[in-house]
Amino acid sequence: MKSKNKGQIRIIEAFLAVLIIFSSFAISANLTVTQKATRHDDLASVGLQALVKLDSDGSLGKYVDDGNWTALRDALNIVLPAGVSFNLTVYDDQMHQVNTAAVSNGGFSSQQIVFVEYVCASRGLVFRCYIMHLYLAVAA
Amino acid sequence: MKKFWRKFKANSSGQLLIVAALAIAILISSTTFYVYELSKKTNSADAPSISDLVLALKQSTINAMISSIANVSNGGGKTMLTTNLNGLSQVLRSLYNIGICHLAFTPLNDSNYDSGVWLSWNTSGMGVSSVHANFTLNVYGVTTKVSASYAINVTTAIAINGSYTTLEGGEKLVNLTFNMYNEGEPALAKNMTLLYENLGNWTLVDASNNLCIVDYGNGTCLISFEVNIPSDFVQVSVHVHDLRDIFVQANTTCYET
Numbered sequence: 001m002k003s004k005n006k007g008q009i010r011i012i013e014a015f016l017a018v019l020i021i022f023s024s025f026a027i028s029a030n031l032t033v034t035q036k037a038t039r040h041d042d043l044a045s046v047g048l049q050a051l052v053k054l055d056s057d058g059s060l061g062k063y064v065d066d067g068n069w070t071a072l073r074d075a076l077n078i079v080l081p082a083g084v085s086f087n088l089t090v091y092d093d094q095m096h097q098v099n100t101a102a103v104s105n106g107g108f109s110s111q112q113i114v115f116v117e118y119v120c121a122s123r124g125l126v127f128r129c130y131i132m133h134l135y136l137a138v139a140a
Numbered sequence: 141m142k143k144f145w146r147k148f149k150a151n152s153s154g155q156l157l158i159v160a161a162l163a164i165a166i167l168i169s170s171t172t173f174y175v176y177e178l179s180k181k182t183n184s185a186d187a188p189s190i191s192d193l194v195l196a197l198k199q200s201t202i203n204a205m206i207s208s209i210a211n212v213s214n215g216g217g218k219t220m221l222t223t224n225l226n227g228l229s230q231v232l233r234s235l236y237n238i239g240i241c242h243l244a245f246t247p248l249n250d251s252n253y254d255s256g257v258w259l260s261w262n263t264s265g266m267g268v269s270s271v272h273a274n275f276t277l278n279v280y281g282v283t284t285k286v287s288a289s290y291a292i293n294v295t296t297a298i299a300i301n302g303s304y305t306t307l308e309g310g311e312k313l314v315n316l317t318f319n320m321y322n323e324g325e326p327a328l329a330k331n332m333t334l335l336y337e338n339l340g341n342w343t344l345v346d347a348s349n350n351l352c353i354v355d356y357g358n359g360t361c362l363i364s365f366e367v368n369i370p371s372d373f374v375q376v377s378v379h380v381h382d383l384r385d386i387f388v389q390a391n392t393t394c395y396e397t
Contacts, residue, residue, distance in 0.1 A: 013155070013157055013158055014157060016158055016161075017157045017158050017160070017161030018161070020158070020161045020162055020165045021161050021164055021165050021168070023165065024164075024165035024166075024168040024169045025168065027169055027172070028168060028169065028172035045192050048192045048193065048196055049192060051196070052192070052195060052196050052199050055196075055199050055200075055203065056199060058203060058206070058384065061203060093227070093230070093231050093234075095234075115237065116237075117235055117237035118196060119196075119197070119200045119228070119231055119232060119235065120200065120203070121200045121201075121203035121204040121207065121228055122203065122207060123203050123206045123207050123210065123384060123385075124207060124210070124385075125207070125210050125211050125214060125216075125385060126207075126211070127204065127207040127208065127211070127220075127223075127224040127227060129200075129204075129227060129228055129231045131231065131234075131235070
């Protein structure tokens with residue numbers, strides 16, 4: 001009986017060894033996924049910082065006040081890193097869409113899209129508040 | 141002895157396989173974990189997202205303050221500051237991505253500021269248009285609660301001083317030095333209007349007065365113009381908009397040197 005089962009036990013042992021190695025690979029893969037999520041947050045931070053940068057001299061609100069969507073798209077193209085796709089939608093304080101033209105640099109090819117919400121107060125004589133929804137993705 | 145080792149080798153070759161696999165697995169896991177920890181440290185230094193969020197909201201309050209003083213200094217009511225900040229606070233409350241966001245504010249009231257607004261356009265050669273308010277921002281996220289207190293002061297100030305010399309024809313050549321400041325730092329003017337007083341009437345200074353303005357590009361301008369008035373002093377008024385459309389004016393009296 002003992003000699004008959006010897007071969008089967010070896011197979012089980014080998015199977016266990018393979019299982020241990022593969023489980024280590026599985027843990028490693030999970031860690032990599034978590035890291036990707038952190039990069040995801042970085043992209044949101046980059047988007048927020050880009051909007052703050054444009055807003056720091058009041059130009060962001062002025063583009064919207066003037067309805068100058070081309071200039072707004074060009075400005076975002078400059079402040080955002082190369083290889084980042086974006087799509088911006090501007091709403092007024094009643095959540096009615098303000099932008100009459102697309103403020104985007106093309107379609108999203110990536111599966112991971114980051115969303116950034118930003119409140120832009122314009123510096124004009126008449127106070128206006130805009131809510132901006134910026135979608136970002138790293139171009140594949 | 142030889143027999144014992146042969147027997148032991150035969151019996152425990154499977155266990156050795158598992159021990160070796162375990163060792164390899166530990167090596168792989170520890171290496172991956174080490175690399176992950178290193179990259180995590182770098183990322184956490186690069187992405188302080190909650191502080192970015194507070195900075196972004198602070199920027200919105202700064203813009204609201206600038207818009208308010210631009211409005212008030214151009215003839216709007218002093219309540220405009222409170223109205224605008226209430227409007228901003230309401231919009232912030234309606235955001236859903238950030239979390240529950242509450243912005244409370246207190247306009248400054250002291251010897252200079254009334255409901256957060258200070259307009260001082262006097263005759264001493266100084267002009268000030270300013271707003272000041274204290275803010276408390278609370279952001280209640282799903283896992284975090286952020287609280288920040290800050291004060292914002294938006295001030296446009298000008299200073300003018302000058303004198304005049306009498307020319308051969310009896311005209312008075314007025315020389316003025318003009319300085320402009322935004323929050324205490326030298327700033328540029330968007331446009332400027334000069335007036336002088338002639339027999340109780342304020343008259344616009346234009347090209348017919350040989351107006352000459354030398355702009356040094358650092359907030360300082362040298363201005364000269366000629367006037368033909370009987371009084372032995374020249375009352376001058378300077379009206380200016382800065383690049384943020386904030387209006388400020390100052391008056392000064394120029395005497396002969």
